[in-house]
Amino acid sequence: MKNKTILFSLIALIACSCHFETHGEYDGAWYSESFIDGYLIPQEIRISDSTKNEFRFEGIYLSGEAKEKIKKKCGDTTYKSMLVSPNDGIVTDFHRIEITSNIDFDSEHKAGELLNDIAMFHGKSAWKFIQAGCPKEQEDILYRYGYWPIDKLASEITGEDLILLHPDFSIQFAKQPENPGTYLINIAFIGDGITIEKDMEMTFGND
Incomplete structure (x- = not known):
């Protein structure tokens, strides 16, 4: 015995x-030559949490030869380390974001006019990390290793900010509308020959 x-x-x-x-x-980590494990072709935007104005891109993940081609195109072949969890990035080339309201937001932002100068975009992108050769040590404060935070007014967002953007993002407003109530806010990501947009009801109070 x-x-x-x-x-x-x-x-x-x-x-x-x-x-x-x-x-x-x-436990559960695996070796990967690329930092991005899931290359996503976005087809729609869904609401993740309406109370926090959080959204997520949904679509088709590349695989096989198509995945290998985009890895090489993005230069994502130098990570060569362990991944603890999948890293995602969208591969559609968006140039800008446009945010509007269905009714007047205030005297300076009428219905259908851009709210980009008062709407904050919060997201993260792997592009700069990959372009830097996936350095193993980061001196900058990142809220997730490898992803650079993008916290800008929508009017300041550039096409580069949206390269290999993580599917999760949120929108916050720097000011309240003149009249409390529920507004139908439209968020549109625009590229060459493509627009992916989402409407969401947002309720604003007096506080």
């Missing part, structure tokens, strides 16, 4: 050793 116990202990020890050798420091 004692010999069997020792045998089982040795088997368990060998199994654990193989596990850590395969996955490294983190």
Whole structure:
């Protein structure tokens, strides 16, 4: 009985050793030459959390030869390290964001006019990290390793900000509308020959 116990202990020890050798420091991690694991062709925007004005792109993830081509096109071949969880990035080339309201927001922003100068976009992009060669140490404060934070007015967003953008983002307003109530806010991502947009009801109060 004692010999069997020792045998089982040795088997368990060998199994654990193989596990850590395969996955490294983190359980479930895997080796990847690219930082982005999921290249997403966005088809729509859905509301993730209406109370926080949070959104997410949904669409088709590239695979096989198409995935390999976009990796090389983006230069995403130098990460060569372990990934703990999948990293996503959209591959559609958007140039700008346009945010509007269905009714007058205030005297300076009539119905249908751009709210870009008062609407803050919060997101993150892997583009700068990949273009820098995926350095292993970052001196800048990032809210997730490898993704650069994009916290700008929509009017300041550039096409480069939207390259390999993470699918999750949020919109906040720098000021309240003149009249409290519910507004239908339209958020549109615009590129060459493509527009993906979403309407969401946002309720503004007096506070």
